[in-house]
Amino acid sequence: MSEFTYLDKPAQRVDGLDKVLGTAKFVGDIKLAGMLYTAILRSPLPHANILHLDVSPALKVPGVVAVITAEDFVDHGNFGWPVKDAYVLAWKKVRHVGDPIAAVAAETEAAALEGMQAIQFELEKLPVVSDMQHALDADAPLVPLEAPLGQGNLVNTHLVRNGNPDPIIAACVNKFEKTYHFSHQEHAYIETEGTLAIPGPDGSLTIYSNDQSPFITRDNVMMVLGLPQEKVRIIQPAVGGSFGGKDDINYQHTAMVGALALKTKKPVRILLSRKESLIASYKREAMDITIRLGADENGYLQAAKVDLLADSGAYASMTPLASWRATMHAAGCYRYQAVHVDAKSVYTNNSYSGAFRGFGNTEAAAAIEQAIDDFANQLGEDPIDFRLKNIVRNNGEKLMTGNLLQQEVGLAECIEWVRERSGWDEKRAKYNNQSGDIRRGIGIACYMHGSSLGGEGADYATTTLRIEADNTILVTSGLTDYGQGSRTVFALVAAETLGLNYDRFKVGCTDTTTSVESGPTVASRSTMLGGNATKVTSQKLLQVLNFAAADLLNCEPAQIVRDGELFIGPDEEPVPFEKIVEHAREMNLTLYVEGKWEMPKFEWDFEKGEGTPYICYTFGAQIAEVETDLITGETKVIGIWAAHDSGTVIFKQGADGQMYGGIGQGLGYAMMEEMKYDQGFPANINFRQYLIPTALDMPEMDIKFVQVSFETGPYGAKNMAEPTMIAIAPAIANALYQATHQRHNVIPLTVERLATGIEPVRKASPSRIRKGLGLK
């Protein structure tokens, strides 16, 4: 690997200083003169017809300035992609607890609340479907206004058709079949959702929104408010975490503040309380995954068949795409002769499900990795040996989706590293012979994760670079940074490519007016896409600089050599960067460049279930060691070892942080995080009822990046934000299996499940929910 000047070195995150000083401005920290506050009337019921809605009493409340409903939007505010089934404010009916119905803007928070409470409305209760297994029953109530596929609550189907596994499995001496269940998970970003709209004198809107994909937000606002592009500007301020969770709900909020700002001609802000956020925001979809495997007499996997059912909740949101990703990974990173996967997503009245770190693969990998472990145990093989025998290893090998790998694979190396570092062999043997109530176990899980959008959509990004008057360089990207550090990655790639000091680079917030549209910031695509775009753009700028340098030094651009920031011509007199820029300005050269990078094309045939779903994959392996109390179920994860084949690491601390943070969310998912719905009513509406890991829940983690360079990535980098959370839940489940010899087949493995196997009744409290939503 070549030596880098800036990449994979300690570097400070570009937005770090403001954040440690406490001066970074989040939406809630922006206050403007005359700004109006909002309160949103949200449904206290999971499913009901709106029989009557009269907002006029709200307008009589002192301080209330405006109220909006679905009638204030084009086509009643209908939006949503890939299924256009959602509304900014509920139209005709409400479909989940927390569905917004009307929004009030007032001079104070108290007046907004009072106004909201004054709205007259009548809801007619409809039957509720809360169990996804019954969503397609003939007598199940229909959740959407119209069945999108004409088949009741069916949202979408996906499939993989790689050979025919049935006869192969039938012929196998070793067979396996089991179903694994996964609960809803809340994103629990520490900053709740916030948006602020500022009306311009010309009827335009500038909106600060703490979302992930400002360009989609903009397009939605344009659509539902009927505004042309030049009238809508979305700026992303500092964002306090998102993990996939701040899109759809903020599409609604931006449209609401936009409409209210236009109506009142005043700045309008929405900021959710924690309770409102927990009740109304979307979640990771719950899934049931059934896996059938066949292996020959020597323990080599032959074929897999997987059925997958996802609970999309009240709206489709990103579930069609997340379930596609789950489908593309459902049989894991193993070699098979044949694989079939069949996936369905269904509507229910359980909130709604959307994007969340891992995007479907979190559940898919957790299912197959538990299955592989169970199968290894059934065959009496060590889980690592069994995996090493069956994983994909080489360029050109066939993946579960039938396409051939076109890259080197660092998976075996990852497995070997965690095995060695964790002391697997010794611990595994020791923990096989335990007595007493306190038991330990150690478990492993692997993953592969398709990079970027793949078949999910067009994949491109644009970066811009501008040399400013003070010779700093401003970088913009249409891909956003909500904490994952992509802005720092772009600055580092630009510094590396241009050979200029990292300190020179400033990375602006994403702003739809000054940045160039780059698709959604999802699927951990920013490093690959934004990184490559930044590299291309930097190369373009470098050409301009070299052209100026050649002119100044009387030579050909090709003759220029560099020593750090110095440009050196044939006469060997070094000229500093500033001089070159000065000369470029004298030559009237434009010191602003745009560069676009697009993924090479590949095709997945959604109808046939064949093709190439992703251009490349990242791989990894994680080991967890647990200690559990057989009687009380009390369990502590006492060690984690994780290796990720990331390609080149660009931003060292950022990469480490993604790994640690991903593991943290995975540990929560494995052990404690569960959004329960009691007939559609959420049972966890605050952080006492929905626990996320604290510093005491996390063990010390030992991590490594296996840097198998990937040609197509910028400087050989792949992505990492998402995949790092994928393996930890199954690794913990597998460790617990060794400790307890019991497989619960449910994630999360809460203490109740571990202690007794009894599912404790978690009752939701409709009256507390009403209160949490501000209703009387």
Add this chain to the structure above:
Amino acid sequence: MSNLSVLRVKSVQETLNLLAETDVTSKLLSGGVSITLQIRNGNLTCDRLIDISGVEELKSIQPVQINGKTFYQIGAGLSLSHVAKNSELKSKFPGLVSVIKTSSDPARLNAFTLGGLLTVKRNTGNLFPALAVLEAVIQVQNTDGEKLIPIMEWLTQVKKESSGLITAILLPDQSQTGWLVKEVKRRQMPGELIAGVVLCSVKDQNDVQSDLRLASVVDQFGVQRWTAIEEKINQAVAANDSFHSIMNDFDVQLQLRWGDGLDAQYRRQVLTALITRGLQEMIGSGEE
């Protein structure tokens, strides 16, 4: 604007005088956590707050004699973290100190005061079972004089916001017997907590006969001091009986009290386990 006023007081007497005024309604403000929440939820119903955080009399820790018995008097104005950091209490009541540390996070422990905690009586927290086995006595004053209320009576019989000022908690000095909270086990789950506490004598490890005390708390089911079970265990241990039969009794008692729903089953199992564990560590499983 609000009509709420805040008065700062410096002494117990001043507080009592203000509390005795009948034309205005008053509430005490100590650590303020619960008061803040009441204000936010719009259920604070009083004209004024009496801020007792400046009353030094409520912040002392000292041994006192009552009816010839020695008690440790811990001022009700102290924050839980101050109690946990006091070196004398650390050595006298190590179990109590460890219980406090696990009962919440540092910032909240710095805020919560004993007086507030005893008033709010929120079951979350394993402090109440610990106080129950330590046989704490609550010292309350009003203009009529002083009352001493045993903790179990306080928890089960006294109304949430009884009039008067809690001045201190009295803990019987354990140094004659060497009472020690031996085991406090808790299980934190989303929104609930189950804790079981076992206390034994350090001095007389062999003579556990009269030296065992148990208490437990489960959110919805409140604090229980398991006196009947204590006696049984003590007898059984003296007679070298099997440990398991005792715990079965415990389970039966719980069943009688809580019924047999799935929830109760689960809680019963966990609580039994916690107490069993504590006992086993103390007196051995009785099976060797």
Add this chain to the structure above:
Amino acid sequence: MKINFNLNGSDVELEISPEQTLLSLLRDKLGLFGAKQGCDVGECGTCSVLINDELRKSCLMLAVQVEGCRVVTIEGVSSPQGEPNDLQQAFLDHGSVQCGFCTPGMVLAGEAILKETLTPTRTQIREGIAGNLCRCTGYQQIVDAIEDTAQQRRTAVEEK
């Protein structure tokens, strides 16, 4: 009503409402936005401040309660010129900041630990920040930063 206290080194006298929380006083009245409101009911720690060197959640107390106290917010941790202090610098060096929403509270929780001891174990550090939720980092680099700062301050003390 009026209250007097010391805020980040300066004595202040302020007119407040008795119902106001300290968090609301800082944010809504004083424009100090460093303390965040992640939950408003004491469960997240983003609103942490130091009161007489002790860590407190400013959403769980009334403004009237700081009468006569020394209050330090994140704005009072850095130098008046806006230079990060050693702990803040350690957060930057160790990559302990991601989205940054928990960061001000974490820095103050770290300061509270270091005010008590310069030889904290990693477990003590974890206990000290247990009331401060972070969803991004998995806490490891935050523990690293606090541990490292303890070491540096210890060395500084020993050298004296």
